[in-house]
Amino acid sequence: MVSHVDVFDQRDTEDSTPSGGPPVPWSGPGRLVRHRLSAAAADKAFALAKSCAAAYGSAHDEGFLADAPVLAHDLPSSVRRAANAARLDDRKHAFILSGNTIEPWLEPTPAFWHEADTEASGPYGFLLVLYAALLGDPIGWGTQQDGRVVTDVLPARGLEHSLVSASSERELGWHTEDAFSESRADHVGLFCLRDRGDIPTTLSCADPASLPRDIVRVLAQKRFVIHPDPSHSAAVGTGPDRERVALLSGPGEAPVLRIDRDFTVADEDDPEAVRAMEALIAQLDANMYEVVLGAGDVCFIDNRNVVHGRRPFRAGFDGKDRWLKRVNVVTDLRRTRDGRPSSSSRVVG
Ligand SMILES: O=C(O)CCC(=O)C(=O)O
Ligand SMILES: [Fe+2]
Incomplete structure (x- = not known):
């Protein structure tokens, strides 16, 4: 773990215990909060997810997505308190809820995302949306996984070496996540249903104070182009006419990042921008650290504060592979209205 990240590992306390904000004083520019659910809290949350699954049928149901912030009031209060502290924390890198129920009869990991949205894995999608509702509102992308709001992350044969x-x-x-778009998420929720040994997720943050001031100044200017990654169908558009954007914004002590290592470019005829981007990339490479998600972990990555990725691994394609459910969460749904066909639709583009 790099020195600039404080790690907080907290256990569920009695539901009535007020948390009063961060558990202990902290010093680093970023932190990772892991909240471990008690067995009783995990049971209660899972039972709520199952009752939602019975009532609404699909986690993509517009009625469920609209009701989720109210339904989430029935999650254990210890979880709601921890999520609220995370919501208000503008330095958090990720907020992890550990100890969620995964039933032993979870279906085999599907071969492809098309096959993953089944009734059997339904309660997990519902639970992810309920937790997400403590931080904001979920959105999906018309150009990604058929516009599903809860998507699936699993290794697919033929895509072993893809981006x-x-x-x-x-x-x-x-x-x-979705750095190319103004509608990108503020949090990316990943619910690990099945892990396969240690397959680390990577996180990294910017530290403008340790970059030269002229570099920071350039990074904050609209001199960069970010193309959509290929998880979006071509419909999103990748032409050279894409708008120029800044890679860094916000105050120095709480910087907001917007960059994708493989899909961000600075104009060749703008050497200052090229140099600034190289400096930021070098810093993000150097600050990278790993977090291993295990089965039952729900991890909300703060998509403003950190970039994330994943280490390589050998997939088995045997039904036992790592499987995550994923959701994009925005703190201001209205901000995405331009891209959505109606106010009740959660699908951008
Ligand atoms: O597999 C992971 O840990 C991260 C995957 C990821 O970046 C994503 O699904 O957006
Ligand atoms: Fe991602």
Whole structure:
């Protein structure tokens, strides 16, 4: 673990215990909070997810997505308190809820995301949306996984060396999720249903204070182009006419990052921008650290504060592979309205 990240590992306390914000004083520019659910809290949360599954049928149901913030009031209060502290924490890298129920009869890991949205794995999608509702509102992309709001991350045969999350043999380079879009998530939720040994997720953050000031100044200017990654169908558009954006914004002590290692470019005829981007990439490479998600972990990555990726691994394609459910969460749904066909639709583009 790099020195600039404080790690907080907290256990569920009695539901009535007020948390009063961060558990202990902290010093680093970023932190990782892991909240471990008690068995009773995990049971209660899972029972709520199952009752939602019975009532709404699909986690993509617009009625469920609209009701989720109210339904989430019935999650254990210890979880709601921890999520609220995480929501208000502008330095957190990720907030992990550990100890969630995974039933032993979980179906085999599907071969491809198309096959993953089944009734059997339904309660997990519902639970992920309920937790997400403590931080904001979920959105999906019309150009990704058929517009599903809860998507699936699993290794796919034929994509081992690709640049998308279905890869395995190849490292998934660090990125701001959907960095190309103004509608990108504020948090990316990953619910690990099945792990396979240690397959680390990677995280990294920027530290503007240790970059030269002229570099930071250039990074904050609209001199960079970010193309969509191939997890989005071509419909999103990748032409050279894409708008120029800044890679860094916000105050120095709480910087907001927007960059994808594989899909961000500075104009060749703008050497200052090229140099600034190289400096940021070098810093993000150097600051990278690993977090291993185990079965039952729900991890909300703060998509403003950190970039994330995944280490390479060898997939078995035997039904026992690592399997995550994923959701994109925005803290201001209205911000994405331009891209959504109606106010009740959660699908951008
Ligand atoms: O597999 C992981 O740990 C991260 C995958 C990822 O970046 C994503 O699904 O957006
Ligand atoms: Fe990602």
